[in-house]
Amino acid sequence: MTSTLAPPRVRQDAYVGVIEDQELVAGAQAGDEAAFEELVRRHADRLHAVVRRLVDTRHEAEDVTQEAFLRAWRAIGRFKGDATFSTWLYRIGVNEAHRRRERRPGPQRETSLEEQLVEPREPRPGPALVAQQRALHAALERAIAELRPDLRTPLVLRDIQGLTTAQAAAVMELGEAAFKSRLHRARLTVRAAVAGYLPEAPDV
Amino acid sequence: MHPMLRHPLRFGREHRFTFEHASQYLDDDLDEAGRERVEHHARLCPKCHELLAALHRTISALRELGTGPGEPGDSDVADGVIARLRAGR
Numbered sequence: 001m002t003s004t005l006a007p008p009r010v011r012q013d014a015y016v017g018v019i020e021d022q023e024l025v026a027g028a029q030a031g032d033e034a035a036f037e038e039l040v041r042r043h044a045d046r047l048h049a050v051v052r053r054l055v056d057t058r059h060e061a062e063d064v065t066q067e068a069f070l071r072a073w074r075a076i077g078r079f080k081g082d083a084t085f086s087t088w089l090y091r092i093g094v095n096e097a098h099r100r101r102e103r104r105p106g107p108q109r110e111t112s113l114e115e116q117l118v119e120p121r122e123p124r125p126g127p128a129l130v131a132q133q134r135a136l137h138a139a140l141e142r143a144i145a146e147l148r149p150d151l152r153t154p155l156v157l158r159d160i161q162g163l164t165t166a167q168a169a170a171v172m173e174l175g176e177a178a179f180k181s182r183l184h185r186a187r188l189t190v191r192a193a194v195a196g197y198l199p200e201a202p203d204v
Numbered sequence: 205m206h207p208m209l210r211h212p213l214r215f216g217r218e219h220r221f222t223f224e225h226a227s228q229y230l231d232d233d234l235d236e237a238g239r240e241r242v243e244h245h246a247r248l249c250p251k252c253h254e255l256l257a258a259l260h261r262t263i264s265a266l267r268e269l270g271t272g273p274g275e276p277g278d279s280d281v282a283d284g285v286i287a288r289l290r291a292g293r
Contacts (some may be wrong), residue, residue, distance in 0.1 A: 022246065034293070038287070045281055048271070048281045062284055066284060066285050069288075070289065070292055073289060136265055136271060137272070140265055140266060140269060167220055180233070183227060184224070190266070191259055193263065194265070197257060198258060198261045198262065198265070
Protein backbone atom coordinates (compact mmCIF):
# COMPACT_ATOMS: atom_id res chain seq x y z
CA MET A 1 0.00 0.00 0.00
CA THR A 2 1.27 3.48 -0.85
CA SER A 3 1.64 5.91 2.00
CA THR A 4 -0.77 8.84 1.88
CA LEU A 5 0.59 10.38 5.05
CA ALA A 6 1.34 14.08 4.87
CA PRO A 7 4.88 15.09 5.86
CA PRO A 8 5.33 15.48 9.62
CA ARG A 9 4.36 18.91 10.86
CA VAL A 10 7.47 19.09 13.04
CA ARG A 11 11.04 17.90 12.85
CA GLN A 12 11.44 14.28 14.01
CA ASP A 13 13.52 15.25 17.03
CA ALA A 14 11.50 18.32 18.00
CA TYR A 15 9.74 16.54 20.87
CA VAL A 16 12.80 14.89 22.41
CA GLY A 17 13.19 15.75 26.05
CA VAL A 18 10.67 18.57 25.86
CA ILE A 19 7.18 17.15 25.97
CA GLU A 20 5.79 14.52 28.32
CA ASP A 21 4.10 11.41 26.93
CA GLN A 22 0.80 12.79 28.20
CA GLU A 23 1.01 15.80 25.89
CA LEU A 24 2.01 13.65 22.94
CA VAL A 25 -0.98 11.41 23.63
CA ALA A 26 -3.24 14.46 23.64
CA GLY A 27 -1.73 15.54 20.33
CA ALA A 28 -2.21 12.08 18.85
CA GLN A 29 -5.81 12.05 20.06
CA ALA A 30 -6.29 15.30 18.15
CA GLY A 31 -4.95 13.61 15.02
CA ASP A 32 -1.31 14.75 15.17
CA GLU A 33 0.51 11.88 13.48
CA ALA A 34 3.94 13.32 14.25
CA ALA A 35 3.10 13.27 17.97
CA PHE A 36 2.21 9.58 17.75
CA GLU A 37 5.39 8.86 15.81
CA GLU A 38 7.37 10.45 18.63
CA LEU A 39 5.64 8.05 21.03
CA VAL A 40 6.76 5.24 18.71
CA ARG A 41 10.36 6.46 18.86
CA ARG A 42 10.25 6.62 22.63
CA HIS A 43 8.66 3.24 23.28
CA ALA A 44 9.30 0.91 20.32
CA ASP A 45 12.64 -0.51 21.47
CA ARG A 46 11.41 -1.31 24.95
CA LEU A 47 8.14 -2.83 23.77
CA HIS A 48 10.12 -4.90 21.27
CA ALA A 49 12.42 -6.10 24.07
CA VAL A 50 9.37 -7.24 26.06
CA VAL A 51 7.61 -9.08 23.26
CA ARG A 52 10.88 -10.56 21.92
CA ARG A 53 10.85 -12.94 24.89
CA LEU A 54 7.14 -13.72 24.59
CA VAL A 55 7.28 -15.00 21.00
CA ASP A 56 9.67 -17.35 19.23
CA THR A 57 11.43 -15.28 16.60
CA ARG A 58 12.80 -11.81 16.12
CA HIS A 59 10.66 -11.41 13.00
CA GLU A 60 7.52 -12.28 14.96
CA ALA A 61 8.52 -9.82 17.70
CA GLU A 62 8.85 -7.03 15.14
CA ASP A 63 5.48 -7.91 13.69
CA VAL A 64 3.86 -7.94 17.15
CA THR A 65 5.48 -4.59 17.98
CA GLN A 66 4.20 -3.05 14.76
CA GLU A 67 0.74 -4.51 15.26
CA ALA A 68 0.64 -3.19 18.83
CA PHE A 69 1.38 0.36 17.67
CA LEU A 70 -1.17 0.08 14.86
CA ARG A 71 -3.81 -0.99 17.39
CA ALA A 72 -2.72 1.78 19.74
CA TRP A 73 -3.03 4.38 16.97
CA ARG A 74 -6.50 3.16 16.06
CA ALA A 75 -7.58 3.13 19.72
CA ILE A 76 -5.78 6.26 20.92
CA GLY A 77 -9.07 8.16 21.03
CA ARG A 78 -10.36 5.72 23.64
CA PHE A 79 -7.26 5.98 25.86
CA LYS A 80 -8.49 7.66 29.03
CA GLY A 81 -5.20 8.07 30.85
CA ASP A 82 -6.15 5.82 33.79
CA ALA A 83 -2.77 4.12 33.28
CA THR A 84 0.38 5.60 31.74
CA PHE A 85 0.69 5.38 27.97
CA SER A 86 3.52 2.83 28.31
CA THR A 87 1.44 0.56 30.57
CA TRP A 88 -1.46 0.74 28.10
CA LEU A 89 0.87 0.08 25.16
CA TYR A 90 2.62 -2.87 26.84
CA ARG A 91 -0.79 -4.36 27.63
CA ILE A 92 -1.70 -4.21 23.93
CA GLY A 93 1.67 -5.74 22.97
CA VAL A 94 1.56 -8.50 25.58
CA ASN A 95 -2.01 -9.42 24.62
CA GLU A 96 -1.06 -9.52 20.95
CA ALA A 97 1.94 -11.78 21.73
CA HIS A 98 -0.29 -14.11 23.77
CA ARG A 99 -2.90 -14.22 20.99
CA ARG A 100 -0.27 -15.38 18.55
CA ARG A 101 0.98 -18.09 20.87
CA GLU A 102 -2.56 -19.34 21.48
CA ARG A 103 -3.17 -19.65 17.75
CA ARG A 104 -0.12 -21.89 17.41
CA PRO A 105 -0.79 -25.66 17.53
CA GLY A 106 0.73 -27.86 20.23
CA PRO A 107 0.25 -28.14 23.99
CA GLN A 108 1.68 -25.62 26.43
CA ARG A 109 4.24 -27.15 28.72
CA GLU A 110 3.19 -27.47 32.35
CA THR A 111 5.79 -27.38 35.14
CA SER A 112 5.07 -29.13 38.41
CA LEU A 113 6.24 -27.90 41.78
CA GLU A 114 8.46 -30.98 42.09
CA GLU A 115 10.04 -30.15 38.77
CA GLN A 116 10.83 -26.67 40.04
CA LEU A 117 12.90 -28.18 42.83
CA VAL A 118 14.88 -30.75 40.87
CA GLU A 119 18.60 -30.57 40.35
CA PRO A 120 19.96 -28.88 37.22
CA ARG A 121 19.49 -30.76 33.97
CA GLU A 122 22.77 -29.70 32.43
CA PRO A 123 26.34 -29.87 33.71
CA ARG A 124 28.22 -26.90 35.12
CA PRO A 125 30.24 -25.10 32.44
CA GLY A 126 33.98 -24.49 32.50
CA PRO A 127 35.65 -22.23 35.02
CA ALA A 128 36.43 -19.22 32.78
CA LEU A 129 34.30 -16.34 33.99
CA VAL A 130 33.27 -15.01 30.59
CA ALA A 131 32.37 -18.43 29.32
CA GLN A 132 30.47 -19.10 32.55
CA GLN A 133 28.53 -15.85 32.18
CA ARG A 134 27.70 -16.60 28.56
CA ALA A 135 26.56 -20.09 29.46
CA LEU A 136 24.42 -18.72 32.30
CA HIS A 137 22.72 -16.23 29.98
CA ALA A 138 22.09 -18.91 27.37
CA ALA A 139 20.64 -21.21 30.05
CA LEU A 140 18.44 -18.37 31.29
CA GLU A 141 17.13 -17.69 27.78
CA ARG A 142 16.31 -21.39 27.35
CA ALA A 143 14.59 -21.54 30.73
CA ILE A 144 12.56 -18.39 29.96
CA ALA A 145 11.54 -19.74 26.57
CA GLU A 146 10.24 -22.93 28.23
CA LEU A 147 8.08 -21.09 30.76
CA ARG A 148 4.32 -21.07 30.30
CA PRO A 149 3.22 -17.66 28.96
CA ASP A 150 1.33 -16.80 32.15
CA LEU A 151 4.58 -17.25 34.12
CA ARG A 152 6.95 -15.92 31.48
CA THR A 153 5.27 -12.54 31.14
CA PRO A 154 5.63 -11.48 34.81
CA LEU A 155 9.29 -12.51 34.78
CA VAL A 156 10.04 -10.58 31.59
CA LEU A 157 8.24 -7.44 32.75
CA ARG A 158 9.52 -7.39 36.34
CA ASP A 159 12.96 -8.97 36.35
CA ILE A 160 14.27 -8.36 32.83
CA GLN A 161 12.60 -5.10 31.86
CA GLY A 162 12.65 -3.69 35.40
CA LEU A 163 9.04 -2.58 35.71
CA THR A 164 7.77 -2.19 39.25
CA THR A 165 5.37 -4.80 40.60
CA ALA A 166 2.51 -2.29 40.33
CA GLN A 167 3.35 -1.39 36.71
CA ALA A 168 3.82 -5.01 35.62
CA ALA A 169 0.62 -6.14 37.37
CA ALA A 170 -1.25 -3.31 35.62
CA VAL A 171 0.10 -4.39 32.22
CA MET A 172 -1.20 -7.90 32.89
CA GLU A 173 -4.45 -6.60 34.42
CA LEU A 174 -3.78 -8.68 37.53
CA GLY A 175 -4.03 -7.85 41.21
CA GLU A 176 -0.63 -7.48 42.85
CA ALA A 177 -1.05 -10.64 44.96
CA ALA A 178 -1.80 -12.78 41.89
CA PHE A 179 1.09 -11.16 40.03
CA LYS A 180 3.55 -11.84 42.86
CA SER A 181 2.44 -15.46 43.04
CA ARG A 182 3.08 -16.00 39.32
CA LEU A 183 6.39 -14.16 39.48
CA HIS A 184 7.55 -16.36 42.35
CA ARG A 185 6.60 -19.56 40.49
CA ALA A 186 8.44 -18.31 37.43
CA ARG A 187 11.57 -17.50 39.42
CA LEU A 188 11.53 -20.92 41.11
CA THR A 189 11.24 -22.64 37.76
CA VAL A 190 14.07 -20.65 36.20
CA ARG A 191 16.25 -21.05 39.27
CA ALA A 192 15.88 -24.85 39.06
CA ALA A 193 16.74 -24.84 35.36
CA VAL A 194 19.90 -22.76 35.72
CA ALA A 195 21.09 -23.90 39.14
CA GLY A 196 24.25 -25.48 37.73
CA TYR A 197 25.24 -22.23 36.05
CA LEU A 198 24.80 -19.84 38.96
CA PRO A 199 28.01 -18.45 40.41
CA GLU A 200 28.82 -19.09 44.01
CA ALA A 201 27.87 -16.03 46.03
CA PRO A 202 28.06 -14.80 49.57
CA ASP A 203 25.03 -15.01 51.86
CA VAL A 204 21.89 -13.02 51.00
CA MET B 205 18.65 -31.05 69.90
CA HIS B 206 18.03 -29.58 66.42
CA PRO B 207 15.22 -27.01 66.45
CA MET B 208 13.38 -28.90 63.71
CA LEU B 209 13.09 -31.90 66.04
CA ARG B 210 12.02 -29.78 69.01
CA HIS B 211 9.22 -27.97 67.15
CA PRO B 212 8.52 -29.93 63.96
CA LEU B 213 5.08 -28.39 63.34
CA ARG B 214 6.27 -24.85 63.83
CA PHE B 215 9.36 -25.52 61.75
CA GLY B 216 7.22 -26.88 58.92
CA ARG B 217 4.95 -23.85 59.07
CA GLU B 218 7.90 -21.46 58.92
CA HIS B 219 9.47 -23.54 56.13
CA ARG B 220 6.32 -23.14 53.99
CA PHE B 221 6.09 -19.44 54.81
CA THR B 222 9.70 -18.89 53.76
CA PHE B 223 9.31 -20.93 50.57
CA GLU B 224 6.15 -19.05 49.59
CA HIS B 225 7.47 -15.58 50.46
CA ALA B 226 11.08 -15.86 49.30
CA SER B 227 10.52 -13.60 46.28
CA GLN B 228 8.71 -11.00 48.31
CA TYR B 229 11.54 -11.06 50.85
CA LEU B 230 14.11 -10.50 48.11
CA ASP B 231 11.99 -7.71 46.57
CA ASP B 232 11.85 -6.06 50.00
CA ASP B 233 8.12 -6.42 49.82
CA LEU B 234 7.41 -7.95 53.25
CA ASP B 235 6.51 -6.10 56.40
CA GLU B 236 8.96 -6.20 59.30
CA ALA B 237 7.32 -9.21 60.95
CA GLY B 238 7.42 -11.16 57.68
CA ARG B 239 11.05 -10.26 57.09
CA GLU B 240 12.00 -11.40 60.57
CA ARG B 241 10.17 -14.72 60.10
CA VAL B 242 12.05 -15.41 56.87
CA GLU B 243 15.43 -14.41 58.29
CA HIS B 244 14.95 -16.37 61.50
CA HIS B 245 13.92 -19.50 59.64
CA ALA B 246 16.69 -19.19 57.04
CA ARG B 247 19.26 -19.15 59.84
CA LEU B 248 17.97 -22.53 61.02
CA CYS B 249 17.18 -24.15 57.68
CA PRO B 250 20.01 -24.78 55.19
CA LYS B 251 17.54 -25.54 52.38
CA CYS B 252 15.78 -22.21 52.74
CA HIS B 253 19.09 -20.42 53.14
CA GLU B 254 20.23 -21.94 49.85
CA LEU B 255 16.88 -21.17 48.21
CA LEU B 256 17.15 -17.48 49.09
CA ALA B 257 20.77 -17.30 47.93
CA ALA B 258 20.02 -19.08 44.63
CA LEU B 259 16.93 -16.97 43.92
CA HIS B 260 18.94 -13.84 44.65
CA ARG B 261 21.59 -14.91 42.14
CA THR B 262 18.91 -15.88 39.59
CA ILE B 263 17.20 -12.49 39.81
CA SER B 264 20.54 -10.69 39.48
CA ALA B 265 21.34 -12.71 36.36
CA LEU B 266 17.90 -12.00 34.87
CA ARG B 267 18.46 -8.27 35.38
CA GLU B 268 21.74 -8.56 33.48
CA LEU B 269 19.80 -9.91 30.50
CA GLY B 270 17.74 -6.73 30.47
CA THR B 271 20.75 -4.45 30.49
CA GLY B 272 22.80 -6.35 27.92
CA PRO B 273 23.26 -5.28 24.29
CA GLY B 274 20.31 -5.82 21.98
CA GLU B 275 20.39 -7.94 18.89
CA PRO B 276 21.76 -6.47 15.64
CA GLY B 277 19.07 -4.44 13.92
CA ASP B 278 17.15 -3.61 17.10
CA SER B 279 17.62 0.10 16.41
CA ASP B 280 15.46 -0.25 13.30
CA VAL B 281 12.37 -1.24 15.25
CA ALA B 282 10.90 2.27 15.50
CA ASP B 283 11.59 2.93 11.81
CA GLY B 284 9.77 -0.28 10.90
CA VAL B 285 6.77 0.67 13.03
CA ILE B 286 6.59 4.16 11.55
CA ALA B 287 6.84 2.83 8.00
CA ARG B 288 3.98 0.43 8.67
CA LEU B 289 1.90 3.14 10.33
CA ARG B 290 2.37 5.43 7.34
CA ALA B 291 1.54 2.63 4.93
CA GLY B 292 -1.62 1.81 6.84
CA ARG B 293 -3.02 5.33 7.07
